[in-house]
Amino acid sequence: MKTKTGAFVLPGDALGVTEEYDPAEWTFDDDGKIRSLVAGTVSLDSKNKRISIVPKTSSPAVLKNGDVVYGQISEVRGQRALMRIGGIKDNKRGLVTNFSGGIHISQADKGYVAKLTDEFRIGDLVDAKVTKIIGLDNVDLTTAENELGVVKAMCTNCRAYMKQINKKEVLCPRCGRKEGRKISSKYEG
Ligand SMILES: [Zn+2]
Incomplete structure (x- = not known):
């Protein structure tokens, strides 16, 4: 080289x-x-x-391993949930690039996860930790810690944000639908 x-x-x-x-x-x-x-x-x-x-610049806003980021779930495929990253938590640098991240089913929770759709749904707001930089705007993420995971769940039926009812479930106040999630200890609502 x-x-x-x-x-x-x-x-x-x-x-x-x-x-x-x-x-x-x-x-x-x-x-x-x-x-x-x-x-x-x-x-x-x-x-x-x-x-x-x-x-070249003194502090470029680029992600590194171990950063905790927040974002919104954009797609849930069989083995992988995709998330648009909004920024780094507790950090005012912001992000200059449009990063997106992937959460593999094995990284969703501490235990065995049978179905990724019981952990995340499109529209959910999620906190996750960067485990690997894959490319210029693409990272691998994990939510397998108590304070990581869904902080606001969006109802798949009516798009309202849902209330937490126990460790694994959320309830829609508008339509009454009950769904599973990987819920963060910092869940809002
Ligand atoms: Zn609903």
Whole structure:
């Protein structure tokens, strides 16, 4: 790989391969290729086999592993719920990019989950933690912690926000429908 320390790169630029280097700050592993998440200059650490980027701006608002984000569920497929990320919790940086995240069924709750539609539905507002940066605007998320999961559930029947009635269920005050959710300890209502 020809990448050199000090080279200026843009988001998505290829920097190296994971067989030779570990992707470090502001980079991500794109199926074996290391790419930059941000515009900045390359920093190659040959001794420790790490590639990182020194961002051009002082504090770009980009997600990293461990960030707790909030967002809205946009789709629930068989094994994966998709979420549009609105921003980082308790953080005023905001997000410059339109990130979306995926919650795999194995990451929805601590125990075994039989049906993802008993955990999330379209329109739900959810808190989740970033576990992996997959690409420029795509991350893997988990909600398998008490304070993570649905904070506001949207009724699949009438679109009203629902009230929590026990650890796993919410009730629609408008139409009376009862549904299951992965409910956060911070559920609102
Ligand atoms: Zn309803």
